[in-house]
Amino acid sequence: MSLNVKKSRYDLFWKSTYFVIIGVGILLLWYATKEVEYVWRWYRVPQYFIADVEVNVRAEIEGEVARIERSGETVRITVEGRSGEKETYPAPAGEVRVYEGDFIFPGDILAVYEETRPGILLQGLWLTLKVSFIAIAFGILIGLLGGLARVSRNPCLRWLSITYIEFIRGSPLLVQIYLWYFVFGTIINNLLAEMGFSPISSLWYGVASLAIFAGAYVAEIVRAGIQSIHRGQTEAARSLGMNYIQSMTHVILPQAMRRILPPLAGQFISLIKDSSLLGIIAIRELTKATREVVTTSLQPYELWFVCAVLYLILTFSLSMFVQYLERRTLI
Amino acid sequence: MIDVRNLSKTFLAPHEVRALHNINTSIEAAEVVVVIGPSGSGKSTFIRCLNHLETPDEGGHIYIDGKDVLDSKTDINKVRAEVGMVFQSFNLFPHKTVLENVALAQRVVRKRPKAQAREKAMALLNKVGIGDKASSYPDQLSGGQQQRVAIARALAMDPKVMLFDEPTSALDPEMIGEVLEAMKTLAKEGMTMVVVTHEMGFAREVADRVIFMDQGAIVEEGPPEHFFTTPDHERTKLFLSQIL
Ligand SMILES: Nc1ncnc2c1ncn2[C@@H]1O[C@H](COP(=O)(O)OP(=O)(O)OP(=O)(O)O)[C@@H](O)[C@H]1O
Numbered sequence: 001m002s003l004n005v006k007k008s009r010y011d012l013f014w015k016s017t018y019f020v021i022i023g024v025g026i027l028l029l030w031y032a033t034k035e036v037e038y039v040w041r042w043y044r045v046p047q048y049f050i051a052d053v054e055v056n057v058r059a060e061i062e063g064e065v066a067r068i069e070r071s072g073e074t075v076r077i078t079v080e081g082r083s084g085e086k087e088t089y090p091a092p093a094g095e096v097r098v099y100e101g102d103f104i105f106p107g108d109i110l111a112v113y114e115e116t117r118p119g120i121l122l123q124g125l126w127l128t129l130k131v132s133f134i135a136i137a138f139g140i141l142i143g144l145l146g147g148l149a150r151v152s153r154n155p156c157l158r159w160l161s162i163t164y165i166e167f168i169r170g171s172p173l174l175v176q177i178y179l180w181y182f183v184f185g186t187i188i189n190n191l192l193a194e195m196g197f198s199p200i201s202s203l204w205y206g207v208a209s210l211a212i213f214a215g216a217y218v219a220e221i222v223r224a225g226i227q228s229i230h231r232g233q234t235e236a237a238r239s240l241g242m243n244y245i246q247s248m249t250h251v252i253l254p255q256a257m258r259r260i261l262p263p264l265a266g267q268f269i270s271l272i273k274d275s276s277l278l279g280i281i282a283i284r285e286l287t288k289a290t291r292e293v294v295t296t297s298l299q300p301y302e303l304w305f306v307c308a309v310l311y312l313i314l315t316f317s318l319s320m321f322v323q324y325l326e327r328r329t330l331i
Numbered sequence: 332m333i334d335v336r337n338l339s340k341t342f343l344a345p346h347e348v349r350a351l352h353n354i355n356t357s358i359e360a361a362e363v364v365v366v367i368g369p370s371g372s373g374k375s376t377f378i379r380c381l382n383h384l385e386t387p388d389e390g391g392h393i394y395i396d397g398k399d400v401l402d403s404k405t406d407i408n409k410v411r412a413e414v415g416m417v418f419q420s421f422n423l424f425p426h427k428t429v430l431e432n433v434a435l436a437q438r439v440v441r442k443r444p445k446a447q448a449r450e451k452a453m454a455l456l457n458k459v460g461i462g463d464k465a466s467s468y469p470d471q472l473s474g475g476q477q478q479r480v481a482i483a484r485a486l487a488m489d490p491k492v493m494l495f496d497e498p499t500s501a502l503d504p505e506m507i508g509e510v511l512e513a514m515k516t517l518a519k520e521g522m523t524m525v526v527v528t529h530e531m532g533f534a535r536e537v538a539d540r541v542i543f544m545d546q547g548a549i550v551e552e553g554p555p556e557h558f559f560t561t562p563d564h565e566r567t568k569l570f571l572s573q574i575l
């Protein structure tokens with residue numbers, strides 16, 4: 001009993017110490033930035049998430065403004081051309097820049113309104129999410145096939161899988177991205193051009209490099225998961241007359257899945273973070289978007305912190321999701 | 332029903348072991364054959380060769396119900412579906428309920444509709460006396476109960492032959508009886524059975540024939556009355572004196 005009381009007193013002490021350390025850390029950073037005369041301007045950050053953009057409604061023909069009808073939130077501006085043809089331009093009620101009877105030329109501004117659009121950071125976040133999601137989906141597929149080939153008795157499949165895994169794990173992701181974009185990308189796009197197809201965008205080479213990179217690690221995780229299942233399980237399944245595929249899908253993989261999930265989560269968290277490298281091949285994901293915003297806004301401190309926190313939100317959500325899956329597969 | 336010709340098995344790794352040495356024997360339909368012998372004599376290897384869980388050396392032949400088990404043209408999965416196997420360590424599927432364990436292969440291999448497979452599974456579980464555990468998971472069951480589920484799982488395929496590899500060796504003594512009881516019932520119903528066991532009482536009572544193996548070969552075989560009372564070979568006498 002007395003032991004417990006003692007323990008909880010120290011407990012409180014260490015918990016307070018934790019918060020003191022964090023608080024002092026933040027204070028020190030703040031003072032340090034004061035010293036270098038950095039002015040924090042957090043209010044400038046939101047505009048990169050959601051921005052109000054001016055949109056101009058322009059005339060496409062030459063003629064006279066025949067009618068301006070307002071109905072509630074919208075305006076309809078009708079322009080009548082020389083030869084009597086009519087064009088109607090709908091716009092949200094903003095500033096109408098013309099009057100009935102005005103003579104206008106193509107390209108003249110008829111009305112101006114403000115539209116709320118996602119800012120660069122939000123676009124970058126979305127792209128990171130999209131790239132990661134597609135790469136994870138393909139990474140799972142490649143990793144599953146690679147892992148199965150890795151434990152296969154067929155030497156061709158097994159060696160192919162080993163070659164793939166060793167090659168991918170043996171070189172830096174950055175180099176692989178360059179290879180995909182500048183070497184394979186150029187070759188493939190040239191071939192496509194010769195055959196009269198349009199080129200594949202750099203986004204897909206980025207996705208390919210990430211998926212194939214992650215696939216190699218997933219293959220090893222899958223292999224370890226399958227091999228961790230006792231041999232007796234395969235024997236029981238096979239002795240009942242199940243073939244290889246049936247025993248894999250009904251007996252081995254469902255059990256392996258439970259052990260595969262935690263390391264798989266770690267792998268995909270890495271993948272999300274690694275997607276930040278794709279900026280180098282002109283994919284404007286979150287990191288590249290942040291870099292661009294930093295050069296225009298000159299508020300690097302706030303923006304890099306925001307960038308880090310956004311990654312944290314993505315990776316944390318993923319790990320929460322996987323924990324939920326783990327609980328569901330538990331019996 | 333089962334015909335074994337010149338069956339040999341050599342393990343190469345980790346070092347060369349001749350686990351089986353030129354085995355020849357036949358097992359009739361509805362016959363119950365008990366295989367006994369000292370540890371390492373090749374009993375498991377023998378029984379595992381019968382459904383091709385182990386691949387024997389070239390030159391041997393195993394025919395089950397007329398089909399050449401070792402021929403690469405034989406669909407081994409079809410043969411295995413007709414040959415039930417019960418393991419020492421149960422090997423139930425831990426991620427499936429007891430009922431699903433018994434229904435799974437019926438659905439996947441026999442392609443029976445779900446309702447029919449479950450109905451059959453339930454009937455078999457009742458038969459081995461654990462119908463009330465149908466929705467439990469294997470690790471919530473005692474060893475004896477798990478082994479009875481394993482028997483029901485094998486029976487669900489309507490096998491022509493049942494192989495048992497020391498089905499009671501991993502069980503606490505008080506649970507051995509319930510498993511042997513289920514096996515006796517099966518024997519009485521006319522199932523063809525090959526049983527590796529150290530339960531001499533079971534061998535005496537249920538076996539039609541006892542096979543004694545030592546160092547990968549069949550030393551002696553015969554009806555239990557003869558085998559246990561007046562064995563022909565010195566090696567058999569020695570073994571029996573050690574265990575009885
Ligand atoms: N997978 C294997 N790899 C290598 N050697 C093996 C393997 N399985 C069995 N052996 C060897 O083959 C011989 C026969 O083994 P087996 O398991 O058939 O004996 P057993 O009669 O079943 O023994 P026990 O009563 O202990 O179960 C032994 O010497 C064993 O070491």
Ligand SMILES: [Mg+2]
Nearest residue numbers: 374375376497
């Ligand atoms: Mg054995």
